[in-house]
Amino acid sequence: MIGETEIFLDKTDLHILRLMQGNARISNADLARELGMAPSGILERVKKLEQKNVIMQYTARVNPIALQQKLLAFIFMKASDGPGSSNATLELAKIPEVQEVHHVAGDDCYLVKVRTYDSASLMHIMRTQFSKIPNILSTRTTIVLETVKEQQQLVIPEK
Amino acid sequence: MIGETEIFLDKTDLHILRLMQGNARISNADLARELGMAPSGILERVKKLEQKNVIMQYTARVNPIALQQKLLAFIFMKASDGPGSSNATLELAKIPEVQEVHHVAGDDCYLVKVRTYDSASLMHIMRTQFSKIPNILSTRTTIVLETVKEQQQLVIPEK
DNA sequence: GGTGAAAGTGTTAATAT
DNA sequence: ATATTAACACTTTCACC
Numbered sequence: 001m002i003g004e005t006e007i008f009l010d011k012t013d014l015h016i017l018r019l020m021q022g023n024a025r026i027s028n029a030d031l032a033r034e035l036g037m038a039p040s041g042i043l044e045r046v047k048k049l050e051q052k053n054v055i056m057q058y059t060a061r062v063n064p065i066a067l068q069q070k071l072l073a074f075i076f077m078k079a080s081d082g083p084g085s086s087n088a089t090l091e092l093a094k095i096p097e098v099q100e101v102h103h104v105a106g107d108d109c110y111l112v113k114v115r116t117y118d119s120a121s122l123m124h125i126m127r128t129q130f131s132k133i134p135n136i137l138s139t140r141t142t143i144v145l146e147t148v149k150e151q152q153q154l155v156i157p158e159k
Numbered sequence: 160m161i162g163e164t165e166i167f168l169d170k171t172d173l174h175i176l177r178l179m180q181g182n183a184r185i186s187n188a189d190l191a192r193e194l195g196m197a198p199s200g201i202l203e204r205v206k207k208l209e210q211k212n213v214i215m216q217y218t219a220r221v222n223p224i225a226l227q228q229k230l231l232a233f234i235f236m237k238a239s240d241g242p243g244s245s246n247a248t249l250e251l252a253k254i255p256e257v258q259e260v261h262h263v264a265g266d267d268c269y270l271v272k273v274r275t276y277d278s279a280s281l282m283h284i285m286r287t288q289f290s291k292i293p294n295i296l297s298t299r300t301t302i303v304l305e306t307v308k309e310q311q312q313l314v315i316p317e318k
Numbered sequence: 319g320g321t322g323a324a325a326g327t328g329t330t331a332a333t334a335t
Numbered sequence: 336a337t338a339t340t341a342a343c344a345c346t347t348t349c350a351c352c
C-alpha cells in the first residue's frame with residue numbers, strides 16, 4: 001500500500017478536499033477566496049495533498065451511456081490461490097474494462113466490477129481475458145438492470 | 160434518465176474526454192496544444208460536452224485511507240417492492256456513505272456499496288438508516304478485505 | 319464549428335515575515 | 336505556514352470566417 005505514515009489534515013485541508021471533490025476544475029483563486037487565504041498559500045496546500053497522495057487524481061466523470069457502454073456487471077470469483085494480492089487480482093486489474101477488483105471475505109474470493117457495451121462484449125472479455133488467468137475455479141455474474149446512484153465521493157468531515 | 164437523445168461524439172470529442180478523464184485539471188491551453196486547435200474552439204467543445212451531460216462532473220479522487228475510511232462493503236438486499244426506481248432505492252441513495260445503488264437481476268434486488276470508517280459505523284448506518292426503509296426483507300453483507308483496483312474510468316475509443 | 323485578437327484574470331515562483 | 340509582489344500564461348468573449 002502507498003505510504004500512509006501518519007497524515008494530519010486540518011480544517012483547511014478538509015475544506016480544500018471538499019471543494020475539489022465537488023469540482024476539480026475550481027481555480028486556485030476561487031479556492032483562496034472561499035477559504036479567505038492568499039492563492040499562493042492554497043497552491044502549497046494543494047501540492048502537498050497531491051504529494052501525500054491524499055488527492056489521488058483529478059478526473060472527469062464521463063457518462064457511460066454517451067459512449068454506449070450500457071452493461072455493468074459484478075462478478076464474484078472463487079480462486080484456488082491463497083489470500084493477499086495474488087497473480088489473479090493483478091491480471092484482472094490490468095483489463096481496462098475492469099473498474100474494480102476487491103478481495104472479499106466469505107466463500108467468494110474476489111469481486112470484480114466490469115463495464116462494457118453489452119452482454120456480448122462481456123462474454124468476449126470473459127472468454128479471452130478471464131479464462132487466461134489460472135486458479136479461477138468458478139464465477140458468478142450479477143447483471144445491473146438500473147443504476148440509481150454511482151459516485152466515489154467521500155463524506156468529508158468539517159474537522 | 161437524463162436526456163440521451165442521440166449524442167454524436169467525433170474523434171476530437173473523444174480525445175478531449177480521454178485527456179480530461181485522465182486529468183480534469185488540464186488547462187484549455189494544453190488541451191488546445193494536444194489537439195492542434197485554438198483554445199477558444201476547445202472551450203466551445205468542452206462547454207457542449209458539459210451541457211449534454213457527457214461530462215457529468217469534474218472530481219478530485221480523495222484517498223479514503225487518508226480520512227480513516229477503512230471499511231468498504233457491498234450489501235445485497237431483497238425487497239418486497241416491485242422493480243423500477245422504488246422508494247427504497249431513492250432512500251438509500253440519499254445516504255452520503257452509500258456510494259452506489261444498483262437494481263440487479265437475480266434473487267437479490269439491490270446491490271449497495273457503502274464506505275465507512277469501520278464496522279461499527281457500518282452497523283450504525285444499517286441500524287439507523289437502512290432499518291427506516293420499508294420493504295427491505297433481508298440483507299447480505301460482503302466486506303472488502305483489500306482493494307486491488309478502484310476507478311470509474313471508461314475505455315474511450317479512438318473513433 | 320472553427321480562428322484570432324484583446325482585455326481581464328489567474329498562476330506561480332521568489333522574497334519576506 | 337502564509338502573504339506580497341510581479342512576470343508570465345491562461346481564459347473567455349466577440350467579430351469574423
